[in-house]
Amino acid sequence: MFATQVYGDNGKMKEYHYTGPVEHRFSPYSFNGGTVLAVAGEDFAIVASDTRLSEGYSIHSRDSPKCYKLTDTTVIGCSGFHGDCLTLTKIIDARLKMYKHSNNKCMTSGAIAAMLSTILYGRRFFPYYVYNIIGGLDEEGKGAVYSFDPVGSYQRDTYKAGGSASAMLQPLLDNQIGFKNMEGVQHLPLSQEKAVQLVKDVFISAAERDVYTGDALRICIITKEGIKEETVPLRKD
């Protein structure tokens, strides 16, 4: 589906009043919405995303999750332009297979993150319009979250929100997990149950206020036992 200049630059529709003749240019990008979130705990990691796929004022699908399983210990969440998300995950899967065949072992989360950074930078002058967050366990079994920008700059975090509602979710996570802007509060480590409940609450808030987030929430919980998936319904309006 083409996206022309009618759909403003961040995916939101432009005003419907006549401003004069407008040149419609083909844009290779489109904004499909969606929010992704990842939290790292002591011995677990959670990657969650909503499942709404939209474009402009329409919803293409209510069941299009944005978490993709890469290995037994790593899950990636991709939001932005769905076409680039699909291609990027295909490329990552292919590179994982190649690594497995040449090195006879699976890629670790840190290695996947470094590899993704160079894949993204390879398209520095025609970027993948994708906001990625990788969640998984590192070599010591501790939770790890790596967040990226569209051209490959990345860093390891404890928690990160990406996608259309990221600006709404990140401050809440800063306060609840990072204990920011609170004084005299005990810094308790995050338990898995509390983290899952927090993720659900945070997405419910996002669905209230962001049009591109809603329908359902897919949570992937990564522990040394494996990856468990949970689906929770959200507002469908």
Add this chain to the structure above:
Amino acid sequence: MALASVLQSESVDFSNYGRQRRGFASGLYETELGLESVGGDSLSFALRTSCSNGDGPDRKIEFLHGTTTLAFKFQHGVIVAVDSRATAGSYIASQTVKKVIEINPYLLGTMAGGAADCSFWERLLARQCRVYELRNKERISVAAASKLLANMVYQYKGMGLSMGTMVCGWDKTGPGLYYVDSEGNRVCGDLFAVGSGSMYAYGIVDSGLKQKDLTVEEACDLGRRAIYQATYRDAYSGGQVNLYHVHSEGWTRVSQSDVLMLHQQYQSEKA
């Protein structure tokens, strides 16, 4: 080109992309250690698309880099101090970015401009420095390292890379400090501050360096204070102050201080 050979992709002709970029309206917000912060079409590499003032590609509009990094030479080496904020437009993407890249145990590089550009090219520089060491059986000089970096990015001049970095180290000739950017500048100097908060930082460092012969402790305090003042007045700088000291044995990470804590500390000192 360097980029194509690293990624082992078929060498792509990049020269056309510059022309085509104008047509792509996109809401891409790349994390910047702060390139221009306009809303709307803010592709961080939209340097050319914005200069539609009819002068053609020759005239460049100077964009502010929303960050503050500084480095200065003194009697006992080089002090490197940076903030840690990364912005995507007006959204603060992270307050904990590492803007000092440890190229090797005796060379440091700072980051300002496009985060991905800086980290990618400095990582490539680390690889080149290591190859030099293996081939020549001696450490690379700061002048040579900065020259390698400048030459690597010069091939991409005009294509929209955004990188303003300081290469700091200690080699045979003593402390070394070079400023290298994606426009092709490479200058040697005793003091540099890069970023939107640089003017505020210059004020503090210039007045502090007036008295000769600083001790290591005094120089560190000066660097920390300069970054703190810049974060105080510049909206695009903030987070933490990361301080490094480069001496004859290499570099040492001196401290990481949250700006909020520094504020309380300086306020109580004033009282």
